[in-house]
Amino acid sequence: MTEEDFRYLPDTSKDVSEMLAEIGVEKIDDLFSDIPKEILMTEELALPDPLSEGEVLRHMKKMAAQNTTSQDMPIFLGAGTYDHEIPSAVDAVISRSEFLTAYTPYQPEASQGELQAIFEFQTMISELTGMDATNSSLYDGPASLGEAVALAQVQTRKKKVLLSNGVHPHARQVVKTAAPGRGSEIVEIPLKVDQTDLERLKEAIDTDTAAVVIQYPNFLGTIEDLRAVKALLADTKIKFIVMANPLALALLETPGQLGADIVVGDTQPFGIPMSYGGPHCGYFSVNKTDIRKVPGRIVGETVDQDGKRGFVLTLQSREQHIRREKATSYMSSNQALNALASAVAMASFGKEGTRQMAQLNLDKAGYLANQLVSKGFKLFNEGVFFNEFIIELPLSADEANQVLLEAGIIGGYSLAKDYDLPNHLLLCVTEKRTKAELDQFVEVLGGVLA
Amino acid sequence: MNSVNPSIFELSRKDRVGYSLPKSDVPERKLPESLLRQEAARLPEVSELQLMRHYTRLSHDNFGIENGFYPLGSCTMKYNPKINEVTARLDGFANIHPFQPLEHVQGALQLMYELQEDLKVITGMDAISLQPAAGAHGEWTGLMMVRAFHEKNGDTKRTKVFVPDSAHGTNPASAYIAGFDVVSIPTTDEGFVDVEDLRQKVGDDTAALMLTNPNTLGLFEKDIVEIAEIIHDAGGLLYYDGANLNAIMAKTSPGFMGFDIVHLNIHKTFSTPHGGGGPGAGPVGVKEHIQPYLPIPRVEKTDSGYTLNDHYPDSIGRVKGYYGNFGVLVRAYTYIRTMGPVGLRKVSESAVLHANYLAKRLSSAYVLPYDQICKHEFVLSGKIQKKQGVRTLDIAKRLLDYDFYAPTVYFPLIVEEAMMIEPTETESKETLDEFVTAMLKIAEEVVENPELVLEAPHQKSVRRLDEVKAARQIKVNYFQS
Numbered sequence: 001m002t003e004e005d006f007r008y009l010p011d012t013s014k015d016v017s018e019m020l021a022e023i024g025v026e027k028i029d030d031l032f033s034d035i036p037k038e039i040l041m042t043e044e045l046a047l048p049d050p051l052s053e054g055e056v057l058r059h060m061k062k063m064a065a066q067n068t069t070s071q072d073m074p075i076f077l078g079a080g081t082y083d084h085e086i087p088s089a090v091d092a093v094i095s096r097s098e099f100l101t102a103y104t105p106y107q108p109e110a111s112q113g114e115l116q117a118i119f120e121f122q123t124m125i126s127e128l129t130g131m132d133a134t135n136s137s138l139y140d141g142p143a144s145l146g147e148a149v150a151l152a153q154v155q156t157r158k159k160k161v162l163l164s165n166g167v168h169p170h171a172r173q174v175v176k177t178a179a180p181g182r183g184s185e186i187v188e189i190p191l192k193v194d195q196t197d198l199e200r201l202k203e204a205i206d207t208d209t210a211a212v213v214i215q216y217p218n219f220l221g222t223i224e225d226l227r228a229v230k231a232l233l234a235d236t237k238i239k240f241i242v243m244a245n246p247l248a249l250a251l252l253e254t255p256g257q258l259g260a261d262i263v264v265g266d267t268q269p270f271g272i273p274m275s276y277g278g279p280h281c282g283y284f285s286v287n288k289t290d291i292r293k294v295p296g297r298i299v300g301e302t303v304d305q306d307g308k309r310g311f312v313l314t315l316q317s318r319e320q321h322i323r324r325e326k327a328t329s330y331m332s333s334n335q336a337l338n339a340l341a342s343a344v345a346m347a348s349f350g351k352e353g354t355r356q357m358a359q360l361n362l363d364k365a366g367y368l369a370n371q372l373v374s375k376g377f378k379l380f381n382e383g384v385f386f387n388e389f390i391i392e393l394p395l396s397a398d399e400a401n402q403v404l405l406e407a408g409i410i411g412g413y414s415l416a417k418d419y420d421l422p423n424h425l426l427l428c429v430t431e432k433r434t435k436a437e438l439d440q441f442v443e444v445l446g447g448v449l450a
Numbered sequence: 451m452n453s454v455n456p457s458i459f460e461l462s463r464k465d466r467v468g469y470s471l472p473k474s475d476v477p478e479r480k481l482p483e484s485l486l487r488q489e490a491a492r493l494p495e496v497s498e499l500q501l502m503r504h505y506t507r508l509s510h511d512n513f514g515i516e517n518g519f520y521p522l523g524s525c526t527m528k529y530n531p532k533i534n535e536v537t538a539r540l541d542g543f544a545n546i547h548p549f550q551p552l553e554h555v556q557g558a559l560q561l562m563y564e565l566q567e568d569l570k571v572i573t574g575m576d577a578i579s580l581q582p583a584a585g586a587h588g589e590w591t592g593l594m595m596v597r598a599f600h601e602k603n604g605d606t607k608r609t610k611v612f613v614p615d616s617a618h619g620t621n622p623a624s625a626y627i628a629g630f631d632v633v634s635i636p637t638t639d640e641g642f643v644d645v646e647d648l649r650q651k652v653g654d655d656t657a658a659l660m661l662t663n664p665n666t667l668g669l670f671e672k673d674i675v676e677i678a679e680i681i682h683d684a685g686g687l688l689y690y691d692g693a694n695l696n697a698i699m700a701k702t703s704p705g706f707m708g709f710d711i712v713h714l715n716i717h718k719t720f721s722t723p724h725g726g727g728g729p730g731a732g733p734v735g736v737k738e739h740i741q742p743y744l745p746i747p748r749v750e751k752t753d754s755g756y757t758l759n760d761h762y763p764d765s766i767g768r769v770k771g772y773y774g775n776f777g778v779l780v781r782a783y784t785y786i787r788t789m790g791p792v793g794l795r796k797v798s799e800s801a802v803l804h805a806n807y808l809a810k811r812l813s814s815a816y817v818l819p820y821d822q823i824c825k826h827e828f829v830l831s832g833k834i835q836k837k838q839g840v841r842t843l844d845i846a847k848r849l850l851d852y853d854f855y856a857p858t859v860y861f862p863l864i865v866e867e868a869m870m871i872e873p874t875e876t877e878s879k880e881t882l883d884e885f886v887t888a889m890l891k892i893a894e895e896v897v898e899n900p901e902l903v904l905e906a907p908h909q910k911s912v913r914r915l916d917e918v919k920a921a922r923q924i925k926v927n928y929f930q931s
Binding site: 274277278305351384 | 462465482488492498508512514530535549550555572585594629672724725766777780790791794875876911921926930
């Protein structure tokens with residue numbers, strides 16, 4: 001490959017000399033004469049030589065092939081990232097370059113498509129969460145939770161946060177990482193078996209408390225009793241934050257209906273590939289009264305000069321480019337493309353389909369749990385679970401996963417590290433798992449009982 | 451309602467579906483009535499074709515880099531190569547779970563490790579974490595490391611972070627949210643950090659200075675070596691905002707300049723699509739003395755393969771679920787392998803050439819407040835046109851009629867009627883010339899037919915939108931009355 005041969009760089013040597021002449025300098029290096037000599041690089045970067053497109057593709061395919069994927073083996077891992085069906089329409093839409101290669105819609109007249117798509121996303125998530133208003137997205141579920149905690153602290157002018165141990169361990173860690181900067185005091189509320197210990201929660205509530213955070217269904221798969229939590233918060237100004245799996249919300253009573261003040265989570269279950277954990281898409285929903293406090297971007301409906309409906313980014317005076325050090329969040333970008341993917345998936349499944357998909361998850365997880373129990377395993381969950389549950393084993397989770405792996409199955413999430421439950425496996429069953437796969441799973445795992 | 455595009459909720463008809471789910475092959479399970487939602491979510495009911503037409507119609511009403519030139523300063527809207535999309539969608543990258551056993555994901559970890567090594571070379575740093583999800587997230591992560599570093603040294607009175615008044619708004623915001631007091635440093639008439647002012651302000655309460663270089667005026671901070679000395683002598687750290695890295699890749703590096711911590715906007719510099727606002731990725735790099743504080747887990751290479759290591763007791767902790775925006779990292783890795791060292795150098799050179807060429811040609815009709823060699827972007831002022839009764843925003847809207855996107859406007863805040871233009875290296879000279887023609891034509895229109903500019907855009911699906919109404923009568927949900 002010659003030095004001139006870079007397919008994304010269109011300048012010919014004629015172009016270069018014409019532009020240099022117009023600028024009034026002799027050579028390209030003259031345009032870098034403002035960099036002090038002592039910090040100018042004298043050698044090329046020590047990187048591998050450029051590859052042609054074919055070479056890059058072969059290299060990448062080889063690297064990708066070293067990974068075992070959910071196409072190779074049935075997977076029973078959930079724990080916040082899920083292997084769901086993705087309609088082909090999703091990739092067809094997000095691959096359209098007008099969506100894929102757009103920037104933040106600063107000029108709404110040239111970006112109505114993006115803005116309307118996000119407005120519709122906001123509406124769909126509000127429908128699922130039972131809240132009035134949703135932003136255009138944040139980085140992911142944990143990031144959204146971090147921002148929810150911050151909003152509650154700003155609103156209540158209090159710093160203490162009661163964080164259930166039923167919340168995803170990564171989300172808890174992200175909240176704790178942010179705590180020193182925001183001056184937060186994080187108090188973790190233990191679980192009673194598989195649900196937030198309401199007695200302990202009740203004891204921890206005091207006049208310094210800004211927020212209570214519950215996951216729904218929680219990390220162990222159990223559907224927490226949000227009504228009971230809300231009852232503990234009656235007559236207080238404590239903010240009730242619920243982190244919810246949006247797919248489960250197609251079936252479950254909405255956090256909004258149950259009294260949540262802020263609902264957050266990740267829309268990865270709708271149309272976003274697992275992609276080794278990112279990029280996913282955080283959502284953030286609130287009641288009408290709090291809309292002006294929400295972090296990130298929000299699309300609002302308005303009219304143009306002729307009275308025609310149109311959409312704009314709104315409430316921008318909250319944002320960093322205007323508020324600078326007085327802004328309440330540093331987040332300036334969102335996950336617009338992934339929000340679009342989720343919107344397309346939700347619209348594809350539709351009102352009935354989304355409910356059916358949730359029901360399939362419920363049914364299949366129930367079937368696997370029942371089969372395992374009838375084989376002699378113990379179900380750890382005491383409460384009702386959605387599409388994840390925990391099985392107690394007579395051996396370590398790692399050993400059990402190894403047995404499954406040898407049979408060509410990607411097993412579950414070991415709870416040894418985060419919950420000190422060394423012989424417990426968190427299993428997830430989505431609509432993609434067939435009865436044959438579930439039966440095979442039971443048979444293989446059953447082998448460890450022999 | 452009089453509208454360009456119907457809402458998907460208006461297209462919805464009961465009992466239509468756009469996707470067929472698998473039939474159930476297990477018994478149905480009933481949840482207790484008390485757990486069920488009372489009312490179904492009103493999601494749309496459309497067929498697959500209706501859905502595709504809806505979103506295709508919306509896409510026609512949206513401007514991306516493949517529709518035309520996007521001269522958005524400080525945003526680096528370069529072309530996004532197609533091969534990046536192919537590699538990010540490979541089964542081996544798209545369909546792996548973050549909690550799979552490490553031996554299942556060696557390819558993914560190798561990619562992350564090698565990308566870390568590449569970014570070390572490009573930035574001149576000693577260690578990299580790929581975890582932050584976006585540029586501003588990287589900034590905040592960097593500032594939390596500044597905090598951890600000083601705390602570890604028992605230096606808790608270091609509460610001040612300096613930020614130039616020309617800086618991106620995310621700089622002061624992330625410093626504030628990391629718990630620092632933000633102190634603004636003025637810009638000189640020549641467009642540089644006021645070194646004397648900085649020298650006066652530093653002291654034993656200095657935590658860090660945040661700087662982008664080239665700065666947001668598109669100028670290389672010529673005193674950077676001295677600035678680094680001032681900060682370091684005061685016991686503070688120097689933080690590099692990588693938003694403008696595209697101008698200096700392979701010419702110099704934050705490491706060469708004396709920075710301790712850097713974040714990169716890899717979606718800008720390494721050509722991953724912006725997707726209408728994200729996802730991006732904002733890796734952070736640090737010099738050796740800061741590496742204990744990097745987020746966990748860290749991707750490492752051992753004798754037995756690649757691994758995730760979270761045994762770093764001084765780490766600030768985890769800043770994101772899982773390990774970063776992996777799909778974005780695959781695209782950036784693909785781009786770096788495609789360009790190699792010579793390609794990355796030529797990127798900077800072409801980006802800088804294009805910016806200087808545009809600045810020179812546009813200075814005949816618009817004010818160029820900092821008339822000197824610029825890097826990959828430059829700022830124009832529309833103050834002549836303002837005197838003629840037309841604001842920069844109007845010029846921006848008029849550009850849309852010429853099938854260009856608008857530059858960044860009213861930023862940086864220190865330039866009156868600012869227009870910040872960044873052509874990038876992927877535009878051809880013909881496109882740059884067409885843009886010049888349009889900008890010069892608009893300057894004429896401002897004089898000869900100002901109404902034409904004031905009423906713009908005329909060629910888009912909607913005319914000027916009422917942003918005040920949107921903020922006062924908030925409607926962010928289709929079903930909200």
